[in-house]
Amino acid sequence: MQAAKIEFWYDFASTYSYLSAMRIEALAAANGLIVEWKPFLLGPIFKAQGWDTSPFNIYPAKGRYMIRDIKRSAAALGLPFHAPEPFPQHSLAAARMALAAAEYGAISAFTRAVFTAQFAEARNIGDPATLLAVLQEVASTSGLDVARISARSGDTAIKEQLRAQSAEASRLGLFGAPSFRTIDGELFWGDDRLDQAVAWAQATADG
Amino acid sequence: MQAAKIEFWYDFASTYSYLSAMRIEALAAANGLIVEWKPFLLGPIFKAQGWDTSPFNIYPAKGRYMIRDIKRSAAALGLPFHAPEPFPQHSLAAARMALAAAEYGAISAFTRAVFTAQFAEARNIGDPATLLAVLQEVASTSGLDVARISARSGDTAIKEQLRAQSAEASRLGLFGAPSFRTIDGELFWGDDRLDQAVAWAQATADG
Numbered sequence: 015m016q017a018a019k020i021e022f023w024y025d026f027a028s029t030y031s032y033l034s035a036m037r038i039e040a041l042a043a044a045n046g047l048i049v050e051w052k053p054f055l056l057g058p059i060f061k062a063q064g065w066d067t068s069p070f071n072i073y074p075a076k077g078r079y080m081i082r083d084i085k086r087s088a089a090a091l092g093l094p095f096h097a098p099e100p101f102p103q104h105s106l107a108a109a110r111m112a113l114a115a116a117e118y119g120a121i122s123a124f125t126r127a128v129f130t131a132q133f134a135e136a137r138n139i140g141d142p143a144t145l146l147a148v149l150q151e152v153a154s155t156s157g158l159d160v161a162r163i164s165a166r167s168g169d170t171a172i173k174e175q176l177r178a179q180s181a182e183a184s185r186l187g188l189f190g191a192p193s194f195r196t197i198d199g200e201l202f203w204g205d206d207r208l209d210q211a212v213a214w215a216q217a218t219a220d221g
Numbered sequence: 222m223q224a225a226k227i228e229f230w231y232d233f234a235s236t237y238s239y240l241s242a243m244r245i246e247a248l249a250a251a252n253g254l255i256v257e258w259k260p261f262l263l264g265p266i267f268k269a270q271g272w273d274t275s276p277f278n279i280y281p282a283k284g285r286y287m288i289r290d291i292k293r294s295a296a297a298l299g300l301p302f303h304a305p306e307p308f309p310q311h312s313l314a315a316a317r318m319a320l321a322a323a324e325y326g327a328i329s330a331f332t333r334a335v336f337t338a339q340f341a342e343a344r345n346i347g348d349p350a351t352l353l354a355v356l357q358e359v360a361s362t363s364g365l366d367v368a369r370i371s372a373r374s375g376d377t378a379i380k381e382q383l384r385a386q387s388a389e390a391s392r393l394g395l396f397g398a399p400s401f402r403t404i405d406g407e408l409f410w411g412d413d414r415l416d417q418a419v420a421w422a423q424a425t426a427d428g
Contacts (some may be wrong), residue, residue, distance in 0.1 A: 031222065073396060079396065084415065187286065190283075203286055204413075210297075
């Protein structure tokens with residue numbers, strides 16, 4: 015029997031996606047699920063809603079609250095959290111590199127490393143040099159070919175894959191990140207819905 | 222020693238406030254806390270953000286998701302949920318009547334009855350006749366003076382109290398409902414933060 019799966023949709027600039035990225039693989043595995051990692055770009059979805067930046071910037075009260083809320087949630091998970099500067103960071107290059115890393119089985123490790131760099135180590139993942147350094151860190155413990163993945167991330171095929179994945183996100187009704195989707199099409203939004211989504215995915219697999 | 226408290230800020234038109242209203246008193250009591258019921262109007266706060274209706278109407282993907290999400294959460298709590306029509310409903314009269322009911326120690330019972338009428342029984346709480354009928358239902362089991370509370374809800378003092386409470390909500394940085402606030406000023410937003418807020422209020426009281 016094939017293991018049931020759960021889709022994890024995330025944007026590398028998303029604060030709450032960091033919380034999910036750090037724990038989803040262990041949580042899913044403990045529940046017999048495989049994670050399908052789906053980086054996408056929220057920018058075009060926000061733009062279609064008339065937003066030209068993060069809602070946390072557009073609505074300052076919401077932005078101030080988010081920092082407070084995510085620090086509490088991160089602390090509960092034992093994770094450090096530093097508000098990134100600038101915010102939101104450019105996530106396009108990271109998303110492309112994640113798709114390239116996926117071709118070498120390294121998307122989960124790379125994703126966690128990027129989120130850690132941004133939200134735990136206060137580095138700017140929009141900076142190409144930082145992104146390459148993060149890839150090198152991952153490679154140093156996994157034997158990945160940094161030059162090959164880096165070059166691959168600039169290929170037209172990868173660019174198109176990310177574009178298609180972002181369009182799919184919009185078509186599926188996603189409007190924020192992180193989002194989770196089960197094989198029966200049930201949608202969950204927000205790190206605080208991750209446990210519900212895992213339970214749903216499991217029940218669907220059993221049913 | 223005085224029992225520690227938790228402030229519960231809600232708008233009667235808010236779908237997620239329904240979930241919290243139905244369970245907060247029992248949850249707080251089980252944790253040695255008293256609930257301070259704080260109805261307020263989200264309308265002016267939304268207007269200041271440039272919104273003339275609920276964000277669930279402005280952003281349709283978010284609105285569709287909310288219905289899906291709240292049905293799952295309501296089911297988990299054993300609560301029925303019907304999407305109200307129209308949405309959002311006018312919550313001004315209900316909020317004023319709640320403040321009048323508070324003067325007779327009936328704000329929690331009245332609040333639950335209004336939310337139940339709207340979200341479980343698909344009645345329109347913006348209709349004065351419905352609101353009066355709900356008050357009568359509450360009175361029938363508690364001996365409240367319906368005529369007096371109803372008249373009181375139209376008094377200038379009550380109108381001003383609601384206006385002041387809504388202004389306070391904005392000053393405290395509230396931007397949505399339900400919100401919870403502990404005596405040390407810690408703010409929590411959303412029904413899914415109720416348990417965290419209760420734990421925080423308890424730790425603050427103990428500490």
